[in-house]
Amino acid sequence: MIEQYQAQKPYLVALDSIIFGFDGEQLNVLLVKRGIEEDTWSLMGGWLRPDEGLAGAAERILFELTGLTNVYLEQLHTFGEPDRDPVTRTVSVAYFALVNVADFDSKISETYQARWFSLYDLPPLLFDHGEMVDLAIRQLRYKAAQHPIGFELLPEKFTIPQLKKLYDAIYDTDFDKRNFSRKILSTNLLIKLEEKQKGVSRRGAYFYQVDLPKYQQLTKSFLNFVPHSETIFW
Amino acid sequence: MIEQYQAQKPYLVALDSIIFGFDGEQLNVLLVKRGIEEDTWSLMGGWLRPDEGLAGAAERILFELTGLTNVYLEQLHTFGEPDRDPVTRTVSVAYFALVNVADFDSKISETYQARWFSLYDLPPLLFDHGEMVDLAIRQLRYKAAQHPIGFELLPEKFTIPQLKKLYDAIYDTDFDKRNFSRKILSTNLLIKLEEKQKGVSRRGAYFYQVDLPKYQQLTKSFLNFVPHSETIFW
């Protein structure tokens, strides 16, 4: 039994995060410049330490680079092709993160060479990071259609038009605002505030915030659902 | 750069597969007995080799243990808590597999001590394998409601009542057969055969098979969809 363990080769284990941010108009990914090559950018990443788990490591790395805690972070996929990292064999666990751009726009660039890139205008990426970003975008689209995770990309208070713009950006389309707001509000997940947004439009749009207890409840139950007869989709 | 690599600790990388099988009545998981403890069972697993990727390793291990190839295999989640394996630190990539019990029922028991267990009657499991199974069940339920992966658990030819029984088992419920068959057939994913099933019922049920090209097409496009205005679910 023990001999079986000793016969095995160990590998380095890395974490890489695809960090999505929404600036009000466009959906962006945060990339950092690696010292070596001029035009090659990379995902934010780091190494797994002996004393931490995977999720903990992903959180730590995100915190070190952005100063943010309590960020939406979800394990995406693990990449382990033998030759994915030319230096040495590395298995990388990719996470995707949703952050509110306004929360930390400044902090990042200070210590690291980091920049937001539009999804539609990405530079060449290191190793298989391009593949990771592709998968993350697909996962975001897939997931946002069924789970109310969009809020994670917005400030605590936001307006319906802002939320619609976010969804327009995620799906690169233009939803009908009447149907959109009806659908969103029918979830009873949003609490309308007295306050109106100033400066953006003449009229001003009402702010909303997420009903957190309800939202968290929902997030939990999503993975335990039983469809009734006909909620089977295909 | 290179020094950065050298400073890192490597870990063992394992693969564990949650193998689901349907016997016509119940949904089962395939477990193997580990030599050490009497009543502890374990998922099928193995080590990542230097010359193979993760999916390749999962396939190899599944093949070695069951003799099956071309099995539905999907990466589920990676587990890496520091103390999950008491012998040495190990990161495990879990896959879940859907197989047709009839295909290999015999082969497995020969070389390994392997057995099918009902989902509702699982023995104590090694390490965090119980957690892996839980997650796999949730993922199966979640996924089967939206993607036609149920076929993977059935023989090539199957009847609508068989398929309904499978879904009943997955969701531990009892779907309405009229609505169920309407829904399934409306996908145009099934081809009705001339042949009828004998021996199970007096009348006999028609066999169907999957329209493979359509099915594969669909599987691909699922991850690239854009919902129209109102397909957002929540």
Place this chain on the structure above:
DNA sequence: TCAAAAGTGTTACAACTACACCCATGA
């Protein structure tokens, strides 16, 4: 007063749900 974005309602159509009876066959 007008430009720009916010907010809202209706109607046709499609999909889902609940429900009950007849059919084919082997014993």
Place this chain on the structure above:
DNA sequence: TCATGGGTGTAGTTGTAACACTTTTGA
């Protein structure tokens, strides 16, 4: 002939999609 499981149809309800006008207010 009858017991067993297979197969199908309909009507009420709910949800989705498409569409246009009025409101507010700062410049």
